[in-house]
Amino acid sequence: MDKEQALTHLTGIGPRIAQKLEKLGIVQIQDLLFHLPLRYQDRTKIKPIGQLQEGEDAVIEAEIEATEIKNGRRRSLVSMLNDGTGSLMLRLFHFSSAQQQQLAPGERIRCFGEVRQGFNCLELIHPEYQHVHRHDSPPLAENLTPIYPATEGLHQNLLRKLIKQALEYPVDDLLPAALLHNADYPKLEVALQLLHTPPANSDIEQLFNPNHPARQRLAFEELLAQHLSLRLLRGHTVQRRAPTFNNAGLMCQKLLNQLPFRLTQAQRRVNEEIQRDLVQVRPMQRLVQGDVGSGKTVIAALAALQALESGYQVAVMAPTELLAEQHLRTFQQWLEPLQIEPAWLAGSLTKKQREAALADIASGETALTIGTHALFQDSVEFSKLGLMIIDEQHRFGVHQRLALRDKGSVGNLHPHQLIMTATPIPRTLAMTAYADLDTSIIDELPPGRSPITTVAMPETRREAVIERVAQACEQGRQAYWVCTLVEESETLDSQAAEATAEQLRMLLPQLRIGLAHGRMKAKDKETVMQAFKAGELDLLVATTVIEVGVDVQNASLMIIENAERLGLAQLHQLRGRVGRGSVESYCLLLYHPPLSRTGQSRLGTLRETQDGFVIAQRDLELRGPGEVLGTRQTGLVALKIADLQRDQHLLEKIQDSADLLLQQHPQRAQALVQRWVNQGMTYGEVY
Numbered sequence: 001m002d003k004e005q006a007l008t009h010l011t012g013i014g015p016r017i018a019q020k021l022e023k024l025g026i027v028q029i030q031d032l033l034f035h036l037p038l039r040y041q042d043r044t045k046i047k048p049i050g051q052l053q054e055g056e057d058a059v060i061e062a063e064i065e066a067t068e069i070k071n072g073r074r075r076s077l078v079s080m081l082n083d084g085t086g087s088l089m090l091r092l093f094h095f096s097s098a099q100q101q102q103l104a105p106g107e108r109i110r111c112f113g114e115v116r117q118g119f120n121c122l123e124l125i126h127p128e129y130q131h132v133h134r135h136d137s138p139p140l141a142e143n144l145t146p147i148y149p150a151t152e153g154l155h156q157n158l159l160r161k162l163i164k165q166a167l168e169y170p171v172d173d174l175l176p177a178a179l180l181h182n183a184d185y186p187k188l189e190v191a192l193q194l195l196h197t198p199p200a201n202s203d204i205e206q207l208f209n210p211n212h213p214a215r216q217r218l219a220f221e222e223l224l225a226q227h228l229s230l231r232l233l234r235g236h237t238v239q240r241r242a243p244t245f246n247n248a249g250l251m252c253q254k255l256l257n258q259l260p261f262r263l264t265q266a267q268r269r270v271n272e273e274i275q276r277d278l279v280q281v282r283p284m285q286r287l288v289q290g291d292v293g294s295g296k297t298v299i300a301a302l303a304a305l306q307a308l309e310s311g312y313q314v315a316v317m318a319p320t321e322l323l324a325e326q327h328l329r330t331f332q333q334w335l336e337p338l339q340i341e342p343a344w345l346a347g348s349l350t351k352k353q354r355e356a357a358l359a360d361i362a363s364g365e366t367a368l369t370i371g372t373h374a375l376f377q378d379s380v381e382f383s384k385l386g387l388m389i390i391d392e393q394h395r396f397g398v399h400q401r402l403a404l405r406d407k408g409s410v411g412n413l414h415p416h417q418l419i420m421t422a423t424p425i426p427r428t429l430a431m432t433a434y435a436d437l438d439t440s441i442i443d444e445l446p447p448g449r450s451p452i453t454t455v456a457m458p459e460t461r462r463e464a465v466i467e468r469v470a471q472a473c474e475q476g477r478q479a480y481w482v483c484t485l486v487e488e489s490e491t492l493d494s495q496a497a498e499a500t501a502e503q504l505r506m507l508l509p510q511l512r513i514g515l516a517h518g519r520m521k522a523k524d525k526e527t528v529m530q531a532f533k534a535g536e537l538d539l540l541v542a543t544t545v546i547e548v549g550v551d552v553q554n555a556s557l558m559i560i561e562n563a564e565r566l567g568l569a570q571l572h573q574l575r576g577r578v579g580r581g582s583v584e585s586y587c588l589l590l591y592h593p594p595l596s597r598t599g600q601s602r603l604g605t606l607r608e609t610q611d612g613f614v615i616a617q618r619d620l621e622l623r624g625p626g627e628v629l630g631t632r633q634t635g636l637v638a639l640k641i642a643d644l645q646r647d648q649h650l651l652e653k654i655q656d657s658a659d660l661l662l663q664q665h666p667q668r669a670q671a672l673v674q675r676w677v678n679q680g681m682t683y684g685e686v687y
């Protein structure tokens with residue numbers, strides 16, 4: 001951080017206050033400027049008592065008519081006030097005898113507080129008050145009084161004092177004049193003064209309107225800064241060196257020859273994009289988006305072979321053990337004919353096995369390692385890591401990406417990164433969240449997939465649904481029954497799954513029914529999944545743990561309970577578990593009637609389309625970007641003022657504006673990032 005920005009330059013800040021400010025995300029002077037008021041109080045004029053309304057904050061000035069102690073349910077000191085337009089009761093529950101004497105009849109006082117409806121008349125309870133004289137009353141506030149988001153032990157008065165000081169500090173307008181002019185934005189200083197200290201008679205409602213030019217300007221600046229931070233990060237990555245994989249591509253050719261299918265056009269295109277990256281001296285940072293079942297794994301394997309043939313190590317990581325194990329099996333099957341034996345790194349290893357595996361990775365003995373994200377984040381040391389493949393990374397924030405990015409470097413060589421996700425990210429969002437990555441899209445499914453017929457049914461038709469499951473299984477098909485209750489609670493979901501499995505076992509004794517949920521031991525879950533995959537089970541009752549990954553071609557029917565409570569993207573992911581083979585597949589969405597409008601719209605979208613991008617765009621409209629990107633979990637884009645949903649229209653201008661800044665005002669670009677993203681970028685090396 002810039003020294004001039006240190007909070008200690010302000011008066012009134014000691015270590016204790018600094019700590020509290022940090023809780024509010026305030027660590028430098030300019031953070032105070034962007035700590036905007038929650039609301040305003042109007043202390044600029046005296047309100048006639050006759051015009052007061054319950055619930056409003058108001059300044060009144062009146063004469064005391066009488067004061068007495070009331071011994072009601074709670075003892076209190078009450079004074080009757082009158083200003084000629086009406087009367088009002090001042091009530092104090094805690095008071096001294098000095099106060100009682102000072103509130104003498106005939107005295108004139110000015111009060112500020114919230115007006116409440118009392119038993120007989122309007123009341124002010126414990127307002128701020130001061131004695132005044134009729135012809136010599138103190139001046140009123142010139143501006144509306146801001147009320148800030150605060151925290152325990154950090155009071156409004158102090159916050160106001162600090163922010164007032166901060167406003168007197170010089171603040172650079174980092175947006176070039178051309179940008180301001182084009183958008184008709186006010187200068188930064190003007191915008192901040194207005195929002196922190198609006199003049200009397202300001203239209204308060206307008207001040208909170210997100211389209212207010214001052215707010216738009218700040219939101220725009222913030223979004224621009226977020227985008228710039230990723231662009232700068234990318235610029236930094238580009239300057240790093242990576243190993244180049246110049247080889248004859250023999251291994252890739254061998255794999256392609258031995259596959260039982262030909263790559264789709266889209267797979268071939270994406271593969272070429274990756275292969276081109278891998279012969280560059282700068283590290284690849286590529287995100288591959290491809291719908292469920294679009295065939296991302298083979299793309300990963302081809303990239304891996306490119307690194308392996310050049311003598312570099314490869315790490316493949318997946319978010320869950322189940323998924324990692326599926327990759328392990330696939331890679332074993334594909335690569336063993338090429339004399340490559342993948343090593344396994346997951347939580348289920350014994351301590352000894354794990355140590356042995358780590359030793360082999362560190363010595364370079366192991367060329368290809370497959371495991372879970374969590375394990376790679378720990379203590380793995382590579383001897384010569386050339387490529388990191390990160391699967392289903394849609395819930396990873398930039399911080400995690402960075403942590404991994406720095407993890408595998410050897411000397412001054414940095415590994416290439418290939419990131420794969422089945423969650424398509426709408427373009428505008430990708431610009432704020434993934435601007436540091438190149439993107440490839442597999443926009444085609446392998447041939448021979450039959451479309452999935454999706455039907456929404458009220459929960460009341462449960463019996464018919466069970467009958468349908470029985471029929472499908474008797475015809476040799478397999479089915480999933482997905483139980484969901486509350487998205488956040490794996491415990492409740494697991495209980496629901498247990499109960500449903502029990503019920504279905506009773507109703508369908510002829511079927512072999514398995515159960516998989518998040519509270520089972522990983523190993524037991526695995527066993528069940530494997531049995532389902534091997535065709536030893538007809539029906540799998542599960543929670544959303546089967547969301548990603550598992551590839552069972554014979555499964556052609558999926559029931560999803562409480563479908564109305566799940567997000568579109570999640571439903572789409574789940575549904576992607578069926579329709580993987582050539583048999584006609586069905587997805588039945590069970591819901592509790594009546595369906596809300598959003599619920600209807602969601603289930604309707606699923607019935608109409610199977611295109612992940614269309615679904616993601618709809619999801620964005622219905623639920624907002626936090627949900628789509630999983631920011632709730634990861635704090636992916638922590639915005640102070642802008643709102644990705646509300647301010648989407650601003651995103652359109654971001655890219656060009658960022659180009660302009662980077663080309664013509666690189667220092668300002670840096671300063672903008674320092675201003676807005678200071679806490680997000682604490683990776684010493686990045687800047």
Ligand code: ADP
Binds near residue numbers: 267447
């Ligand atoms: P995802 O993109 O969801 O990770 P997978 O890589 O698991 O998809 O592929 C899904 C299935 O499709 C796998 O069984 C895979 O072997 C198969 N597959 C991949 N590419 C093709 C292709 N070009 N033609 C036919 N089947 C393919």
Ligand code: MG
Binds near residue numbers: 296297391549
């Ligand atoms: Mg996959």
